[in-house]
Amino acid sequence: MSAEMPIGTLLDSSDPAYLRALKFNRHTFWCGQSGSGKTYALGVVLEQVMLHTRLPLVILDPNSDFVHLDTPQDSAPEDAAAQLSSRDVRVLRPGGEGDDQLRVRFVDMDIRSRAAVLQLDPVLDAEEYNAMLQIRSEYTFGDDRRLAEWLENHENPMMHRLALRLHNLGVLDWDLWAWGRHDVTDVVNEVPDATVIDLGGFDSAAQLQTTALAVLDQLWAQRHERTGRLVVIDEAHNLAAPDADTPLARALTERIVQIAAEGRKYGIWLLLSTQRPSKLHPNVISQCDNLALMKMSSTRDLDELGQIFGFAPSELLERAPKFQQGQALFAGGFAAEPQLVQMGARMTREGGSDVPIGIR
Structure with missing residues (x-):
């Protein structure tokens, strides 16, 4: 050619x-x-x-x-x-x-992109944003379906607020996530x-x-x-x-x-x-x-x-x-x-x- x-x-x-x-x-x-x-x-x-x-x-x-x-x-x-x-x-x-499925792994996304999905501002929502920084290092299941449960059971109350955001925004209901x-x-x-x-x-x-x-x-x-x-x-x-x-x-x-x-x-x-x-x-x-x-x-x-x-x-x-x-x-x-x-x-x-x- x-x-x-x-x-x-x-x-x-x-x-x-x-x-x-x-x-x-x-x-x-x-x-x-x-x-x-x-x-x-x-x-x-x-x-x-x-x-x-x-x-x-x-x-x-x-x-x-x-x-x-x-x-x-x-x-x-x-x-x-x-x-x-x-x-x-x-x-x-x-x-x-x-x-052929088009899927995305939430836990593997760039931190700033995950924050955007959850409508988090690194300054206005500083504590929740900081808590999300911990997810990649602490969350080991590799399965997005268990993320909300893990957040709800975490000792850090900011993690509970992240779980609430996931639920309130309906993010976990999207027909998008790879579920690991x-x-x-x-x-x-x-x-x-x-x-x-x-x-x-x-x-x-x-x-x-x-x-x-x-x-x-x-x-x-x-x-x-x-x-x-x-x-x-x-x-x-x-x-x-x-x-x-x-x-x-x-x-x-x-x-x-x-x-x-x-x-x-x-x-x-x-x-x-x-x-x-x-x-x-x-x-x-x-x-x-x-x-x-x-x-x-x-x-x-x-x-x-x-x-x-x-x-x-x-x-x-x-x-x-x-x-x-x-x-x-x-x-x-x-x-x-x-x-x-x-x-x-x-x-x-x-x-x-x-x-x-x-x-x-």
């Missing part, structure tokens, strides 16, 4: 269009308004990454759009379909069975070709955010191993909003901002997909060196993108409002030169879909 990945055809000449596989070692910002074909086009590129590189993918998938990345379509070229079928793709789902079993970080640590983390089946934003935070915390904790991963965050505004308003949302945003600022040197590269630049934290966008832009009608958003991504020619940005579905501007390190592209066809099955309207 070549380091040049075919993604479609050039809009102005119909010649093949390519992206540079080796330049995905930069953060990428992927943007396009609803209906632009953003998710479909992203799938085209992720398939090519799987075909042309050994770069492991970790995909945070809030709408279940990439859950069939392991299933080639009948129309896919035979050779490419065979290669995609041979890739090690793990799809983890809430309520899944066996190794295999969890999502174990799968990520096995470094498959792609780990698709289906966040679309959770009943609450808090469970989605907790899962994403557990994964990103683990990647950051192991950053010195310099494994090299492309972390794809679809609908990234749900995970890194500029106005995060809960402790959990703020903790998740702060972790993504930290990875955006420092992750590149450790081989943690972000690909962030969203509808509008204003929906994503500015300290994340400013760290991106690759731009993929699909249809964008807002002149304000286009002006903002022009200021952030000075390497994207203004005359090409100005064409974005007239893009048809599946058309995109690529600029930055992963494009030999700024180019307008008509995206090619997906080779694997799509996941999420629009709600149909019945015809009488």
